[in-house]
Amino acid sequence: MDGRKARGEKKRRAIVEATLRVIEREGVAGVTHRSVAREAGVPTTAPTYYFATLDDLLIATLLWSADEICDDMLKIVASGGTAGEIARSLAQAVNENRGRTLAEYELYLLAGRRPELKPAARRWLDLAVELARPADPVAFRAFLAAIDGLLIQGLIADVAPNEDELEPIVSFLIRGRDDSTAVPREE
Amino acid sequence: MDGRKARGEKKRRAIVEATLRVIEREGVAGVTHRSVAREAGVPTTAPTYYFATLDDLLIATLLWSADEICDDMLKIVASGGTAGEIARSLAQAVNENRGRTLAEYELYLLAGRRPELKPAARRWLDLAVELARPADPVAFRAFLAAIDGLLIQGLIADVAPNEDELEPIVSFLIRGRDDSTAVPREE
DNA sequence: AAACTTATGGAACACTTGTTCAGGTAGTTG
DNA sequence: CAACTACCTGAACAAGTGTTCCATAAGTTT
Structure with a gap:
């Protein structure tokens, strides 16, 4: 088991949860890589790293x-x-x-x-x-x-x-x- | 009655109808001043002229x-x-x-x-x-x-x-x- | 501990966005 | 028909977007 992957999985889920919170607050329209990253407390490019496209992020959510x-x-x-x-x-x-x-x-x-x-x-x-x-x-x-x-x-x-x-x-x-x-x- | 205003009212309605068509096709997310203008066949800045903000346009729609x-x-x-x-x-x-x-x-x-x-x-x-x-x-x-x-x-x-x-x-x-x-x- | 692999993140790019604004244009008025 | 006014628009701008890229850090294996 690779500890790196475990940590990644955790962060991945944190990003999805942050996305849902953003949607709760501002609607789907408010979802951008940057707004999600800010909400999740991760670097700007993290959502892009974990989800190929913004659509994929919404789908996961x-x-x-x-x-x-x-x-x-x-x-x-x-x-x-x-x-x-x-x-x-x-x-x-x-x-x-x-x-x-x-x-x-x-x-x-x-x-x-x-x-x-x-x-x-x-x-x-x-x-x-x-x-x-x-x-x-x-x-x-x-x-x-x-x-x-x-x-x-x-x-x-x-x-x-x-x-x-x-x-x-x-x-x-x-x-x-x-x-x-x-x-x-x-x- | 000012013919100019009549024409304006007509164009205003055309923009709203175009907005609804854009939403039908691409969803609210697809609504931008430019996409609406293209759909309505009016200049890019016409939607901005008739509706103070993009929100106002959605509200009118x-x-x-x-x-x-x-x-x-x-x-x-x-x-x-x-x-x-x-x-x-x-x-x-x-x-x-x-x-x-x-x-x-x-x-x-x-x-x-x-x-x-x-x-x-x-x-x-x-x-x-x-x-x-x-x-x-x-x-x-x-x-x-x-x-x-x-x-x-x-x-x-x-x-x-x-x-x-x-x-x-x-x-x-x-x-x-x-x-x-x-x-x-x-x- | 050295070599290797994978996850990560800051800077940067090309692009689209909403909106502004000054000039031009068309319709109205005297 | 000339002066006027209100409507309209093209160009331009600042801001924010998704995404790429490579140097680096972190973890694993030998």
Whole structure:
């Protein structure tokens, strides 16, 4: 094992994390080699060294962000996956984690223009289907679509909705899915 | 009436339309004074002349795009507003008009970072509520959220969904709203 | 510890960007 | 038709961009 490579891997990840922070703060438009380097506290040319092109850096950030989204979802499912849990998570996403959510959607749209990124962007959707094994696929797809819509609309609301406002909507979507299996399967 | 001003107004609008075309093609990232000028067939400095800053140009484009979205929605409502009509519209948005839809969502997110743009970005939502006067506001909000979700998820699907795939989902969302006003499936 | 390899970073380059500005031009007015 | 004014634009500039390159430092192997 080469210690040099290990250190490199670490710095590489630090750069990706810094990129996500830059996007949270200034949007994808604010991502430049220099701004990322400043944020990560590495030399100006480090991002160029680790990522052939600026695009590659954004792609790596999207992939990493996609992983995090999946992790978050697993946590929600693990904690029961009730309407209340989901509503709390959504409320957090558009309030405390507003910047992060905004960043995730900017990266989401990036995938709209890069076919090779699509699988990563929608990984959480596939994972959700796999975990829930919905009895009524149509209702479940409506539910998943509404999640995205609630988040994105929460981002452009004058005051972002809180848990209590979201809960009835989420509840409606779950109930509508199939009354007999109101709660998603646990593991 | 000064003919000079009339001509200016026309050119101003041409620049905004060119901006939207650039966003469709290359994304917000591709918008520069020069790229817009090239697209509109006007001198390089014309965009700067008509819009104090590049931001102002994007803002004007968002406002114009918001108007168009509202127009489209009015058309759908005028044509009956059935699940089938809505599904056809959504299918068009993620297929024939894919670029346009992508552009609209990029501008949407722009509003997430510019509070003053939020009202314009969600105008179609307010208009929808006004037109529908929903009996069940919770269900209607779920429906509106799902619209956004279906579009954005359609943009990152490997193959965008067509009218027939969307119709059951839209239908489910409308039916859930209020069983007594369920729309009979045609075709 | 010497030889070797790989990671690293500062300086530099060519390029594009947003924006300024002074002059010219077209439409309006007396 | 001459004077005027408001609109418009081409050239130019300073600032910031992505990326290259090579000298150097750091780590590994012999």
